[in-house]
Amino acid sequence: MVDFEFNEEQKLFRESVREFLAKHLQPVWTKIDEEHYIPTDLIYRMGEQGLFAIPIPEEYGGQGGDFTLAAIAVEEIAYHDPSVAVAVYTLLNNAWPFILYRYGTEEAKQLILPEVGRGRAFFGIASTEPHGGSDVAGTRTRAEKRGDVYVANGEKIFISGVREVMEQLDLGGWYLIARTGTVEQRHRGISGFALLGKKSGKKTPGIEYSILNTIGRHGISTGMLTLKDVEIPKSMLVGEENRGFYYAMEGFTLARILVAAANIGAARWGLEQAIEWSKGRVMYEDQRPITRFQGVSFRIAEAAMELEAARLLVYKAAWMADRIYIKREPGLKPKDLNFYSASAKLKAVQTSFNVLSTAMELFGAASYVKETNIARSFIGALSYYVGAEGAQNIMRYIIAREVLGREYVK
Numbered sequence: 153m154v155d156f157e158f159n160e161e162q163k164l165f166r167e168s169v170r171e172f173l174a175k176h177l178q179p180v181w182t183k184i185d186e187e188h189y190i191p192t193d194l195i196y197r198m199g200e201q202g203l204f205a206i207p208i209p210e211e212y213g214g215q216g217g218d219f220t221l222a223a224i225a226v227e228e229i230a231y232h233d234p235s236v237a238v239a240v241y242t243l244l245n246n247a248w249p250f251i252l253y254r255y256g257t258e259e260a261k262q263l264i265l266p267e268v269g270r271g272r273a274f275f276g277i278a279s280t281e282p283h284g285g286s287d288v289a290g291t292r293t294r295a296e297k298r299g300d301v302y303v304a305n306g307e308k309i310f311i312s313g314v315r316e317v318m319e320q321l322d323l324g325g326w327y328l329i330a331r332t333g334t335v336e337q338r339h340r341g342i343s344g345f346a347l348l349g350k351k352s353g354k355k356t357p358g359i360e361y362s363i364l365n366t367i368g369r370h371g372i373s374t375g376m377l378t379l380k381d382v383e384i385p386k387s388m389l390v391g392e393e394n395r396g397f398y399y400a401m402e403g404f405t406l407a408r409i410l411v412a413a414a415n416i417g418a419a420r421w422g423l424e425q426a427i428e429w430s431k432g433r434v435m436y437e438d439q440r441p442i443t444r445f446q447g448v449s450f451r452i453a454e455a456a457m458e459l460e461a462a463r464l465l466v467y468k469a470a471w472m473a474d475r476i477y478i479k480r481e482p483g484l485k486p487k488d489l490n491f492y493s494a495s496a497k498l499k500a501v502q503t504s505f506n507v508l509s510t511a512m513e514l515f516g517a518a519s520y521v522k523e524t525n526i527a528r529s530f531i532g533a534l535s536y537y538v539g540a541e542g543a544q545n546i547m548r549y550i551i552a553r554e555v556l557g558r559e560y561v562k
C-alpha cells in the first residue's frame with residue numbers, strides 16, 4: 153500500500169526538532185552567517201537534542217534512528233537557517249559517520265562516533281582535490297604504508313568543517329580519500345581513512361590548513377588541507393585497503409539525500425517568504441497585491457509544485473536508504489539507491505535554485521538588501537548548485553547510467 157503520511161514517531165520528531173530550532177537556531181541564523189561561526193554551545197545543544205549520528209545505533213553513541221529521521225532533521229534545520237550552514241554541518245555529521253560505523257575499525261568507531269553523537273566532534277569528507285572534484289578515481293593524495301602507520305601527502309580543497317575541526321572542537325576529522333595503489337589502478341587503488349585533524353585538543357602534525365573566502369553559507373567554513381608526511385595509524389584505515397572509493401560512493405549516495413533535504417528546507421522557507429511578500433506588496437490605483445498578476449501567481453504556483461515534487465523524491469530516497477541500510481531488506485543492495493539519491497539531489501538543488509531566485513525576483517529591489525535575507529539563502533543553497541557533494545552533471549550521469557545501463561554511457 154502506498155502511504156504518503158509520516159508515521160507518529162516521525163511527526164513527533166519533526167515537532168520536537170521544530171520547537172528546538174525555533175528557540176535556538178531561528179533567532180541567530182543571520183548572526184551565524186554574519187559572524188562566520190556556529191556557536192560551540194549551539195553545536196553541543198544540537199548534540200543533546202539528538203541531531204547528529206541519527207542513523208547510527210545507540211551502542212556507538214548514535215541516536216538509533218534512520219535516514220528518514222535524519223532527512224526530517226536536516227530539512228527543518230535548513231528551514232530555520234536557510235543559509236544552509238547549520239544544515240550542512242548536520243548532514244555531514246550524519247552521513248559520513250555512518251560510513252565509519254559501517255566499515256571502520258572498532259577502535260576508530262569507539263573513538264569518534266560517540267563524540268559526534270554528543271556534538272563534541274565533527275566528521276566530514278575530504279575528497280576534492282585541486283585537479284577536479286568530479287574525478288574522484290583520479291585522486292592524487294597518496295598514503296603509503298610504513299610499519300604501523302600510513303604516511304599521507306597531498307592536497308585537498310573545498311573541504312567543509314576545516315576551521316571547526318582545527319580551531320573550534322577538540323576532536324574531528326574527515327573520511328579521507330587517498331591513493332594506496334597505482335595511478336593506473338584508478339578507483340581500484342584508493343583507500344579511505346578516518347583522518348583526524350585534531351584529537352584531545354591536539355592538532356595532528358603535518359596538517360596545514362587555510363580557510364577559503366567563500367561567497368555564502370558562511371556559518372560553516374570551507375578550507376584547504378595540505379598533508380605533509382601525516383602519519384595515520386593503521387587502525388584508522390576504513391575497511392579494506394584499495395576499497396575506499398566504493399565506500400566513498402556509498403557515503404556520497406547517502407549524503408546526497410540529506411543535501412537534498414537541506415535544499416527543500418531552504419526552498420520551503422523561500423517560498424513562504426515569496427508568498428507573504430507578494431500578498432503584501434500592493435500597488436497601482438486600486439492597490440492590488442502583485443499576486444493578482446498571473447506573471448506573479450503562476451511563478452508561485454510553479455515553485456510550490458516543484459517543491460512538492462522535490463520533497464517526494466527526497467523522502468522516497470530516504471525510505472529506500474532505510475530499507476537498504478537500516479532494515480537490511482533481503483534482495484536490496486546499496487547500488488539500488490543510486491537512482492533515487494541522484495534524482496533527489498538533482499531535483500532538490502534545481503528546485504531551491506528556482507524557488508529562491510523566484511523569491512529574489514518577486515521581492516524586487518528589496519531582495520538586493522541584506523536585511524531581507526533572501527540572498528543569504530539563495531547564495532547558501534547555490535553551493536550545491538555549483539558542486540558541493542557532487543556536481544549536477546554527475547547526478548545526470550548517475551541517473552543515465554542507471555536507466556540506460558553502464559555500457560551505454562561510458
Ligand SMILES: Cc1cc2nc3c(=O)[nH]c(=O)nc-3n(C[C@H](O)[C@H](O)[C@H](O)COP(=O)(O)OP(=O)(O)OC[C@H]3O[C@@H](n4cnc5c(N)ncnc54)[C@H](O)[C@@H]3O)c2cc1C
Pocket residue numbers: 276277278279280283284285286287309310311312313366374535536538539540541542543544545546549
Ligand atoms: C561550499 C562547498 C563545500 C564543499 N565541501 C566539500 C567537502 O566537505 N569535501 C569535499 O571533498 N568536497 C567539497 N566540496 C567540493 C565538491 O565536492 C566539488 O565542488 C564537486 O565534487 C565538483 O568538483 P569541482 O568543483 O572541482 O568541479 P569539476 O569537477 O572541475 O567540474 C566542473 C564542471 O564540469 C562538469 N563535469 C565534470 N565532469 C563531468 C562529466 N563527467 N560529465 C559532465 N560534466 C562534467 C561539472 O558538472 C561542473 O559543472 C565543496 C564544494 C563547495 C562549493
